[in-house]
Amino acid sequence: MSARSGSSARPHKTNGPVSEAGFVLDVRSLGRRPGTMRDVRRTATDHGRLGLDLIAIPADAAVELDLQLQAVSEGVLVTGAVSGPTVGECSRCLESFDDQVGIRLTELFAYPDSATEQTTEEDEVYRMEDDLIDLEPVILDAIGLELPLQPLCSPDCAGLCPECGVLMAIAGPDHGHEILDPRWAKLASFAVDAPGTGDPAEGSTHPDQPASAADSAVVVSENQEEK
Template identity: 70%
Template sequence: MPADTTARSRSSAPRAHGAGFVLDVRSLGRAPGSMRELRRTVITTERLGLDLVGVPVGAEVELDLRMQSVSEGVLVTGTFDAPVTGECSRCLEQFTDTVQLSLTELFAYPDSATDQTADDDEVYRMRDDLIDLEPLVVDQLGLELPLQPLCSPDCQGLCPECGVRMAIAGSDHGHEILDPRWAGLAKFAPGSPGSGSPDKGAATGNHPTDTARNSTEEN
């Protein structure tokens, strides 16, 4: 997996306030049951995804979220919708698609029991009343996107002999493959050089050698 798709630490500090995937939850408060809904369009500044398929730079990502205070932190639920671009693992052609993630994750308060007892890679954490969704999104994309993406479910890939895309080659595309065990016999095919096929003179019985022998016998 390339550097731009490596999962970020769940306990890393959020980026500057105002960044697309960073949520400010100060207005939510910490009273359990407090809830706030948020819809936001984020323009990606880096590629998110896997080697062959991912959300490209400059893509418009739609976030539809609900943030709810609970005793240990803020529970974030909602959806992430984004376009993806990729390279087909069969025919190597570029393709476009969309991806939707269903998000449900707890972001632990600092110094909460969850924060103090969970390892860094076991829980996402808040910092300074800010929640950074990007590590969660990166992790979820890694699970949702296919390691071997296809431009279409019935992609036929490439011709193993000439490399042409089978989608454009036509139904009659094919290659005559000679079994290598019989390749040595090809030179004996009728009409091939050195095949030993009788020439015209031999066919009529007038080969020069035969003519000379007949003349000697007559004398």
Template identity: 70%
Template sequence: MPADTTARSRSGARRAHDAGFVLDIRSLGRAPGSMRKLRRTVTTSEQLGLDLIAVPAGSEVELDLRLQSVSEGVLVTGTVTAPVAGECSRCLEQFTDSVDVSLTELFAYPDSATDKTASDDEIYRMDDDLIDLEPLVVDQLGIELPLQPLCTPDCAGLCPECGVRMAIAGSDHGHEILDPRWAGLAKFASGSPGSGSPEGAATGDHSVDIARNSTEEK
């Protein structure tokens, strides 16, 4: 599930200076068409993402953005690049990767028509001259990251019989599975010449063959 965002307002109401995911856009101005490019490295203070795969706390997230003034607010476009760590949903091994998230989102000016008419969960809002990108980044990671991550696209998972990772088990890995209805006959396979019942030993071998043949026919 996506990381809990209930404590983060889409309005970016958390007051802060121009640092981290918080952008001060006073230098951009509000004249429609004004544009500014921004590149920044942000160190995350907490994990961002899903249960099985996420951007770990303390990771460096690269922002490559364009901020553009429009009549109703500031249009933010660009990419967010971050490392991710996860657990493979097939073989349960830990793995690392990276994710590129594209952003295209309007942050509405306070008291603009969009601000007044849209509900809280429809748009992102500015707080005076500040934009908090973290809620947007968290939401987009929840969309972009897979619910069932894989360490490799062709991961073969675990052996259903013994649980070993198929990636290290080898191509000849396998298990002889006896039909349970014939399992009782397998005890006769332990008979051997000199055990006191040569005929019994032969009968045991023949019984195992019957069980195996019956399994193969199915």
């Protein structure tokens, strides 16, 4: 049984009979005779997100509770399952996606006058107040441990192209970029701008191409010397 922060539970003050609603359970009908049990099955909503930054049960989403309450000598033991829809952002491709989360609860809520309540620190066990149990902090803690810190839309998500940021899922297997080592970038630009092709006869004029002005001057000078 895990001990979580009891200080995060919201106190509920009442002035008469209370009907159960949401994550709050009224356990007066259970009594305090050890072994007494009661099943709770309901759909609850919360006005805040339940989860982590990248993935959570969204506000006002339907959360299914399938629980059993059992009176024990020191309080009420709550066991059962909680499930609900999640909305997340994929940590690889940054696309939003929907999923489901399910958790198992086993938590003791101590009676106000029990030995457990009197001998434990406030953050070591949850307390019951005015015969009410608030499950929201319990569910919030359990969901936070169940959900992944780096959620994925699918286990094989390829993410984004590191060069252009396009989704690899739609870019296709042939998507790629010619990456030039920056140490050779200057040489590459020089090779493009430099005359010739690297042939041993570099600098010679192709028969089908007109000679440059400098080459023409050299040819005229040679002809005059021969005469």
